[in-house]
Amino acid sequence: MKFLLLTGRTIRQGNAVESKLSPEYHDATSACFMTPFDMMDAGLDEGDAAEVKGPGGRVVLTVRADEHLPPGHIFLPYGPYANQIITPETHGTGMPDYKAVSVEVGPADGGPVSVWDLMEAMGGVPYHP
Amino acid sequence: MVCPYCACLCDDLDVTIEGNRVTGVDNACDLATHKFQTGNRLPGPIRLTGKGWTGIGREEALDFTVEMLLDADRPLIYGWSTTSVEAQSHGIHIAEEIGGVIDATTSVCHGPSILAIQEVGHPGCTLGQVKNRADVVVYWGCNPLEAHPRHLSRYTTYADVRKTESANVADEFLHLKPGGDYAVLGALRAIVRGKTDFIPAHVAGVPKAQFLRIGEICKGAKYGAFFFGVGLTQTAGKYKNIRNAIELVDELNRHTKWTLTPMRGHFNVYGFNEVCTWATGYPYAVDFSRGMAFYNPGETTAVDILARKECDACLVVASDPGAHFPRAAVEHLASIPVVQIDPMVNATTAFCDVQMPAAVTGIDAEGTAYRMDGVPIRAKKILDLGYPTDSAILGEIYRRIRDERKVREVKGT
Numbered sequence: 001m002k003f004l005l006l007t008g009r010t011i012r013q014g015n016a017v018e019s020k021l022s023p024e025y026h027d028a029t030s031a032c033f034m035t036p037f038d039m040m041d042a043g044l045d046e047g048d049a050a051e052v053k054g055p056g057g058r059v060v061l062t063v064r065a066d067e068h069l070p071p072g073h074i075f076l077p078y079g080p081y082a083n084q085i086i087t088p089e090t091h092g093t094g095m096p097d098y099k100a101v102s103v104e105v106g107p108a109d110g111g112p113v114s115v116w117d118l119m120e121a122m123g124g125v126p127y128h129p
Numbered sequence: 130m131v132c133p134y135c136a137c138l139c140d141d142l143d144v145t146i147e148g149n150r151v152t153g154v155d156n157a158c159d160l161a162t163h164k165f166q167t168g169n170r171l172p173g174p175i176r177l178t179g180k181g182w183t184g185i186g187r188e189e190a191l192d193f194t195v196e197m198l199l200d201a202d203r204p205l206i207y208g209w210s211t212t213s214v215e216a217q218s219h220g221i222h223i224a225e226e227i228g229g230v231i232d233a234t235t236s237v238c239h240g241p242s243i244l245a246i247q248e249v250g251h252p253g254c255t256l257g258q259v260k261n262r263a264d265v266v267v268y269w270g271c272n273p274l275e276a277h278p279r280h281l282s283r284y285t286t287y288a289d290v291r292k293t294e295s296a297n298v299a300d301e302f303l304h305l306k307p308g309g310d311y312a313v314l315g316a317l318r319a320i321v322r323g324k325t326d327f328i329p330a331h332v333a334g335v336p337k338a339q340f341l342r343i344g345e346i347c348k349g350a351k352y353g354a355f356f357f358g359v360g361l362t363q364t365a366g367k368y369k370n371i372r373n374a375i376e377l378v379d380e381l382n383r384h385t386k387w388t389l390t391p392m393r394g395h396f397n398v399y400g401f402n403e404v405c406t407w408a409t410g411y412p413y414a415v416d417f418s419r420g421m422a423f424y425n426p427g428e429t430t431a432v433d434i435l436a437r438k439e440c441d442a443c444l445v446v447a448s449d450p451g452a453h454f455p456r457a458a459v460e461h462l463a464s465i466p467v468v469q470i471d472p473m474v475n476a477t478t479a480f481c482d483v484q485m486p487a488a489v490t491g492i493d494a495e496g497t498a499y500r501m502d503g504v505p506i507r508a509k510k511i512l513d514l515g516y517p518t519d520s521a522i523l524g525e526i527y528r529r530i531r532d533e534r535k536v537r538e539v540k541g542t
Contacts, residue, residue, distance in 0.1 A: 094430025123463025124479025
């Protein structure tokens, strides 16, 4: 199903932003918020894994209900998960499109990978003390 | 003391310290309390070698950084939003010395706001004026309850594409369609100018009757304050949305007093714009490769340089592009040498060759930061944890770069 993606700050993401490898940060940033009606249409339940495909790539997230969103929209907190589907095109301004991005959402197997796994998939080397 | 989390720079926090540890924080929001109590500091410098991560000494970390920056043809220096203006000043000197590009997190938050301000000016004010004088406050494209929790002391109108908790406490909620900001701001401008006949029944989902009502509220204010967030800067139209907001405020000033302030995010992201403007004439995204300061957002901004795979080395200071840049931009970091100066292990650590921990400005380092309204405030040092400050590390890197350049000039290398 097609949706319009919005990204933004949340207090849970902000609280954990200094602890990027914590379970709190993982949970706060790997969520995909949708209205309960949209969840029903897409065949998704609270806590299900969903794959979000956008112009910059794809990512698996955990579905969370948010009845305040407008229908047809999903909301992703700022962070490495949202950035998997954002393109670096800035239209000559330096600023990528983080709002009102057209994406596709559907059921997925498994669940969101860890922040380190995301970084490793981009060529990074996780730090383990 | 001063809070080192967001650009509100709340200066009335009471922090309790026992045994060189923060045990209590009063008057703070949830975000600040978490920052004061975060304890996952990187103990010392680390380096990635063929055998994995190893701890190294500070001398080795500094030598690696100096050599990396001097050997690069197109070095990028990025970050700066959670450190002091003193450290930012050293960063700009380093960029000039090595002919590199320096950019700040501004380019992915309120860079478009600055572009609009450069076109049509900034009708600003201090937060003190808003607190003491404003009788109408508009928040547009921001969610202060989650991003700037203590900002919300007065409230009337709220405009956004999501009905957030912030919207629930507003007297009016303008619920507009995503990407409709420019049109809605334009409709409000027309109404304030008295051109109501031009407005259709709905604009971007907002009914005309609400426009008329809000127009009257705004014109009837004794002192109005317009705050806006990245909901305007990160959506289609970018800086043109802000230009329309500034011109709405201009229009309102023909009737009464109105001001406009960007809701800047990190606690000293505005400071970088101030320091960079004093030093170079430009607020961010400055390229010294021509031997002079050159500024062209879209070309000299960090996301664009990384996405074009243009830079061949990167120094990251007090930010985390690994978590906050689009995937294609981050992937380039994996193919070039990267040094990070940051107190914590973060997503960018995975792309580093070397990371040096520094003291956190406002907790174990003092330093000056600029509040979102442009007021400089001195943040105190309240703990002594033995880490060097960003300013000390960057000052030393600058000194060694100058010395090494002289040595290389003598050798002719």
